[in-house]
Amino acid sequence: MKTPEEQAAAVKTTLHEALGGTGKIRDLVERFYDIMDSDPRAAGIRAMHPSDLTRAREKLFMFLSGWTGGPQLYIERYGHPRLRARHLPFVIGEAERDQWMHCMVRALQEVGVEEKLMIKTAEALWGVADFMRNKAE
Numbered sequence: 001m002k003t004p005e006e007q008a009a010a011v012k013t014t015l016h017e018a019l020g021g022t023g024k025i026r027d028l029v030e031r032f033y034d035i036m037d038s039d040p041r042a043a044g045i046r047a048m049h050p051s052d053l054t055r056a057r058e059k060l061f062m063f064l065s066g067w068t069g070g071p072q073l074y075i076e077r078y079g080h081p082r083l084r085a086r087h088l089p090f091v092i093g094e095a096e097r098d099q100w101m102h103c104m105v106r107a108l109q110e111v112g113v114e115e116k117l118m119i120k121t122a123e124a125l126w127g128v129a130d131f132m133r134n135k136a137e
């Protein structure tokens with residue numbers, strides 16, 4: 001028999017499911033980096049990344065899979081993300097956070113996530129992006 005908590009968890013839709021599952025999250029991340037790679041508004045954060053974005057694409061996809069409540073691909077492969085510590089080599093202030101969010105909101109819209117879900121996802125990711133700030137302003 002399942003406990004009431006287990007029953008509740010079983011019916012609760014994860015963000016992973018709401019967004020459309022693994023394929024959609026993969027599309028989202030591909031679009032996100034295509035935008036970062038081409039939108040002049042993201043030039044500042046693009047310059048922080050290596051010219052080849054393959055590894056960044058794979059890691060953000062794996063991270064977002066688990067972060068949205070789906071398979072914990074990143075943790076299974078690399079362990080605890082320690083995301084803030086991993087971003088310390090890069091100077092991240094409000095401008096960099098906003099560039100990252102600009103790419104993400106555009107990507108969510110362009111892969112066709114409906115508006116309410118887009119806003120909910122973007123708000124949650126804003127919290128993560130804001131937490132990455134490490135520059136005194």
Ligand code: HEM
Binds near residue numbers: 092125129133
């Ligand atoms: C706030 C602005 C942000 C900037 C400027 C930024 C920049 C970067 C850079 C330059 C890398 C290294 C890429 C590479 O070596 O290939 C990186 C890695 C990564 N970023 Fe961000 N990032 C930001 C926010 C975020 C957010 C909000 C998330 C998650 C929702 C995220 C998830 C990751 C992950 C999972 C990695 C790979 C970490 C690893 O090396 O294992 N980043 N980021």
